[in-house]
Amino acid sequence: MDYTSNEMMTVAAARALTSDDVCFVGIGLPSAACNLARLTHAPGIRLVYESGTLETKPDVLPLSIGDGELCETALVTVSVPEMFQYWLQGERITVGFLGGAQVDRYGNLNSTVIGDYRSPKVRLPGSGGATEIATGCRRIYIVMKQSPRTFVERLSFLTSLGHGPTGRERRELGVRTQGPTLIVTDLCIMKPDPETNEFRVTSIHPGVTRGQIIEATGWPIRFADDVDETPPPTAEELAALRDLNARTAKAHGTDGAVG
Amino acid sequence: MSEFCSLNDAIRRLVRPGDSVALEGFTHLIPFAAGHEIIRQGLTDLTLIRMTPDLIYDQMIGCGCAKKLVFSWGGNPGVGSLHRLRDAVERGWPAPLEIEEHSHSAMAHAYAAGAAGMPAAFFRGYRGSDLAKVNPNIRFIECPFTGEQLAAVPAIRPDVGIVHAQKADRTGNVLVEGIVGVQKEVVLASKRVLVTVEEVVERFPPGATNAVILPAWTIDAIAVVPGGARPSYAHGYYQRDNAFYVAWDAISRDRDTFRRWIDEHVYGRTPA
Known part of the structure; x- marks a missing residue:
């Protein structure tokens, strides 16, 4: 069956979620993956968006983090201070799903600037919820398209803490949560080395070569001893994802496909 | 005690050049009409405070209202960059913009x-x-x-807090429904408060025991501005104009196109 590398990425990210998870969802790729999980193998998953919507079940993917669809299909909608105080800081969330403009080998993320902070080459949107999602959720999954510009040796700016600049800073800073345990890209799946916290490739998507992954990574990427091949998307997964994207495009009157 | 007045009067009475001003609304209920009236009245040197600057602050920054921005996520939701904000930060146009950035x-x-x-x-x-x-x-x-x-x-203690809400009653109490964001907090944190509303009702619908209701004595002025949150949305009244958020990318990318849009849609409109 034909599928795109974006579809493979979204499906692989969705598979990491279970019906037991309470998931803090960002817009874009994370939102597509989380809702695909809910519509396929993880119907019990509880999705939370930073606009205050708890246990929301959107029929179409929201364009913004505060779309009416999220509120109308939620169990309840709380205020934004309550969301960050009780639900995120209160450590009620099992998984936070993040992306960014840059990630490094220890899963630290930049969504603030490219270049110098005071005179940036590119001014990005900034943290939003990410800085405290990165430390407040029990664990973090990262989903990003892989290229040497996004998977970098050194971040321009550390917006959201992964395992820290040397992979060891979380504990020193008194952060009790696990941090990033999974990176899903359009080429492969990475997990941190249990000793060093450096992300290494543990599964390669069908048809992708090691050479492509090496070229698409800005640091000398390592491969685990046993590297799996990611199972391709099933017919059921693809149908659910394409239906979701088609409903979304129709609802927004735009090309709603994000994954 | 809240007083009903026109939007023009409310902005004239409550907002002064150099004030710190927070126009809040988390994607939902963004007080666009009030922001446009601030542009029309030519208020400058404002410190603009907002978690997500969104299109409204992109427009106000591009019109030279702001000297400083306090914010935590400065993008066009689901679309990309805020080009007027980026132009101010990256190239100082139309004026340099100091930023204070948070999460x-x-x-x-x-x-x-x-x-x-x-x-x-x-x-x-x-x-x-x-x-x-x-x-x-x-x-x-x-x-x-x-x-x-x-x-x-x-703590954030703005000189002026401005929010949009669904309903005011005749006494001037205000009901906010849907994604309530930081509406209550900004009203209670601000020295002077303006609320724009979709409509005035005799009494709030039953079953609102635990609703977000802002008592009249926490508000200085209420202006009735139907559609005052467009192109964002008002739960129960109208939907978010997602197509406009997408279109804004092209409108705002170029300084002249932006200026023409503002001339036609902000300066060219009669205030509510």
Whole structure:
């Protein structure tokens, strides 16, 4: 069956979620993956968006983090201070799903600037919820398209803490949560080395070569001893994802496909 | 005590050049009409405070209203960049813009601290983030009971808080429904408060026992502005104009196209 590398990425990210998870969802790729999980193998998953919507079940993917669809299909909608105080800081969330403009080998993320902070080459949107999602959720999954510009040796700016600049800073800073345990890209799946916290490739998507992954990574990427091949998307997964994207495009009157 | 007046009068009475102003609404209920009236009245040197600057601050920054922006996520939701904000930060057009950058959690806590009359907010935040290195208003203190390092940011106490809501009753109490964001906090944190509403009703619908209701004595002025949150949305009244958010990308990318749009849609409109 034909599928795109974006579809493979979204499906692989969705598979990491279970019906037991309470998931803090960002817009874009994370939102597509989380809702695909809910519509396929993880119907019990509880999705939370930073606009205050708890246990929301959107029929179409929201364009913004505060779309009416999220509120109308939620169990309840709380205020934004309550969301960050009780639900995120209160450590009620099992998984936070993040992306960014840059990630490094220890899963630290930049969504603030490219270049110098005071005179940036590119001014990005900034943290939003990410800085405290990165430390407040029990664990973090990262989903990003892989290229040497996004998977970098050194971040321009550390917006959201992964395992820290040397992979060891979380504990020193008194952060009790696990941090990033999974990176899903359009080429492969990475997990941190249990000793060093450096992300290494543990599964390669069908048809992708090691050479492509090496070229698409800005640091000398390592491969685990046993590297799996990611199972391709099933017919059921693809149908659910394409239906979701088609409903979304129709609802927004735009090309709603994000994954 | 809240007083009903026109939007033009309300902005004239409550907002002065150089004020710190927070127009809030988390994607939902963004007070666009009030922001446009601030542009029309030519108010400048404002410190604009908002978690997500969104299109409204992109427009106000592009019109030269702001000297400083306090924010936590400066993008066009689901679309991309805010080009007027980027032009101001990257190239100083139409004027240099000072920025004070936070995370959402910090701003949410800072508004709550403002509402509670506290000088600062304390929370578990900013750990390991470079934001603390570039923003001197992010500091750390030790919990006197546990020794834990906690982040501290000053409370947000705007000179003027402006929100949009669904309903006011005849007394001037206000009901907010749907995604309520930081509406209550910004109203209670601000020195002067303007609320624009979709409509005035005799009484609020039954079953609103635990609703977000802002008593009349927390508000200075109410202006009835149907559609005052467009192109964002008002739960129960109208939908978010997603197509306009997408279209804004092209309108705002170019300075001249932007100016023409503002001339036609802001300066060319009669105030409510």
